Amino acid sequence: MKPIDALFAVLREEGVRKVFGNPGTTELPFLDALVDNPDIEYVLGVHEGSVVAMADGYARATGRTAFVSLHVAAGLANGLIGLLNASRSRTPMVVTAGQQDRRHLLEDPMLSGDLVGLAQAAVKQTFDVQHAHDLPVVLRRAFAAATRAPAGPVLLSIPMDLLAEDTDVDLPARSVIAPLGVAGGVELAAELLVSAQRPVIVAGDGVGREKAVAELVALAEAVGATVFHQPMHDAVDFPGSHPLYAGSLPPVNAAVNNALTGYDLVFVVGAHAFNPHHYTPTPPIPAGAKVIQLDPDAAEPGRNFPVDVGLVGGVKPTVARLTELVTGRIPDTSARVEAVRERHENRWVEADQAARAAYGPPPFDPLAAVHAIAAGLPNDFVMVEEAITSGVLMRRVLRLDRPDSLVHTVGGGLGWGIGAAVGTALGTTRPVVALLGDGCTMFGLQGLWNAGRDQVPVTFLVMNNGEYRTLKDTLDNHRSRSTQTGTYHGLDLTDTRLDFTKAADFFGVPAVRPTDLAALTEIIAKATHSPGPLLVDIPVTGHPSH
Structure with a gap:
């Protein structure tokens, strides 16, 4: 199998149906091969910024890793803002940037550059492909890395002459990786939730990404916890009309601290810290509050504030297990829910009245x-x-x-x-x-x-x-x-x-x-x-x- 054929075989097996790109000379071997692969659509954009943004929206809408084709150093540079956004929003994306022909790279040809160095600060991982037989293996690694927590864009620099090589390469089979299960330590977290008198949950975008909204609703109801969205949230991580919903936290640590003051337990679920926009010297967690933090990324719990229990595992199965462990053990949950509902319903009424006025x-x-x-x-x-x-x-x-x-x-x-x-x-x-x-x-x-x-x-x-x-x-x-x-x-x-x-x-x-x-x-x-x-x-x- 030729390198270009292996590339399309991997794309097909990884579920790619569309390629988002803005082409140049270094992508011509890839564009030429598209003629023989009509089941994969090339979505042309007229600027790399919109190309990467389209891929970002498409990946989130379909739940599949997006594939992007950019053109050498200049095209990659134009797409960097979109890659930074995708990294922060945890959008899985595999991005190829066509490099100039290796046979004249020493001559510093037009538009060539250090593609890996240029992209490193904006993406999760980079690969500089130099040998045809490495391409299929590296592609498999890239798709796996793009979806592994924390998800994000991965870049491959691929010289144009490599895709044109008439060389036989092996195609490794696609690996099936089991999703993360229930986090260790979930029983200890359940005991903290049961013993809390006034718990609060911070719903992060990891909840939305893992389709765990229903599970989080069940847990919040089981413990009677007030729920805030993380600051500047990217998704619906908790229903806006639910009586326990208190709105979004502001993107300032001092304001987060103020909103969470009075709660004795803070459960942070799938949130990358609190994404502060402006500096304040106040920490986000009020003094004396216990903290549970759950995330699929092992680097997240305890990263920006100390936690009493740090849970690393799948958000959906862990929240579901927590609900099983706490259900029926808290006698006053209905009263808690009613108290929260009365407190927060006025917020919607006031906003509606202010808008109409x-x-x-x-x-x-x-x-x-x-x-x-x-x-x-x-x-x-x-x-x-x-x-x-x-x-x-x-x-x-x-x-x-x-x-x-x-x-x-x-x-x-x-x-x-x-x-x-x-x-x-x-x-x-x-x-x-x-x-x-x-x-x-x-x-x-x-x-x-x-x-x-x-x-x-x-x-x-x-x-x-x-x-x-x-x-x-x-x-x-x-x-x-x-x-x-x-x-x-x-x-x-x-x-x-x-x-x-x-x-x-x-x-x-x-x-x-x-x-x-x-x-x-x-x-x-x-x-x-x-x-x-x-x-x-x-x-x-x-x-x-x-």
């Missing part, structure tokens, strides 16, 4: 705008969210219950949302809605090319305030009152609001700008049942001046 003409109040959006969403939608300030507001008014209904990246590399939404739509039959900030949209506009060319059914909602509002908010928080002048440098996109309907038209995507919030609700309700894309340019008010 803010309704008015354009530019719209952002809380009112996301409230109007939520009113038009269908029951079975998937929201891809990259809206920064508006995204936080959306989580205040929208109760997401169904697993896999939210796609977000805690990585924070801007420009991900459009491509991720297109990739999500390619991997699901559910309606896909992308909530985007205008700054994020500017970073990832090239992804609209795929939506327009292939008529991918995504409703793109651009929250257009003409500024980097989150940076103005943050700057004001750091300024003293005496220096809050309302003057900012480098934080406004333009003196006049950008017209994203023109950008959409350029890429062949229909677009509309609503004139009132009732129209916005109606537009979304219709668009999410449309067979093609739509961009909605939503003018919203910016940062309040001083």
Whole structure:
């Protein structure tokens, strides 16, 4: 079997149905071979940033490892922001970067470079393939590494002449790896849960990734525990309408500490620490609280804060076993649940009232705008969210219950949302809605090319305030009152609001700008049942001046 044939055999056996790429000369042997492998589709993107973002969304929608083909050093560099996002969000991905022909690498040919060195900080593992007989083995290792906890992208540097070699190579069989089971020490953790008077659970994205939401709900109900989402969560890890749900923790350790104060036991499930965004000297865990931490990654428990019991194992089976061990041993769980429900239901009512009170003409109040959006969403939608300030507001008014209904990246590399939404739509039959900030949209506009060319059914909602509002908010928080002048440098996109309907038209995507919030609700309700894309340019008010 030739190296190129072995490559396609491995892809097929690993469940790859689509290749996301932007090609160059070093990928020509691979592109040529695609002619003889029509069952594997090449999804062309016009920029590597949107290519990797599409692969990210597709991997999460399908539950399979995505495969990406990038072009030498320049193409890899363009894709690095997406690889950083995938690493932070634990998205399994195998990425090949075509290297120049080995026979003239000493001459420092155009676009060549240290691909492994360039990628190392952004990916989980790298391989520099130099021999044809190594390629099938390395591919098997890459797919295994991409899914092993912590999951993430893996890079292979492959010279173009290696793929063109007429050499026989062996194809190793695919290994079947058993999933992680119940963590050791689960009995000790169960005793701590039973003895706790006021337990709290922090639901991390490992819960959503392992499809363990139902198991976590059962455990929370069995112990009567309040449940928070981890800060800036990427998925639905606990139902938003559940009476025990208390919302998302803020991405600041001092605020996390404040939210968790009063609880005597903190159970952190599948969360990579607390992802603090801004520094505060306060630790996230309140003094005196006991801590249980569960994660499939052995490096996680005790990594950033001390734990009383660190559990390493599968989230789904371990949580299910904990539920078995604690059920019926806590007499007052129904009273606990009712007390939590009363405390948290007011939060939804207050947000709804505040949003309705803010309704008015354009530019719209952002809380009112996301409230109007939520009113038009269908029951079975998937929201891809990259809206920064508006995204936080959306989580205040929208109760997401169904697993896999939210796609977000805690990585924070801007420009991900459009491509991720297109990739999500390619991997699901559910309606896909992308909530985007205008700054994020500017970073990832090239992804609209795929939506327009292939008529991918995504409703793109651009929250257009003409500024980097989150940076103005943050700057004001750091300024003293005496220096809050309302003057900012480098934080406004333009003196006049950008017209994203023109950008959409350029890429062949229909677009509309609503004139009132009732129209916005109606537009979304219709668009999410449309067979093609739509961009909605939503003018919203910016940062309040001083």
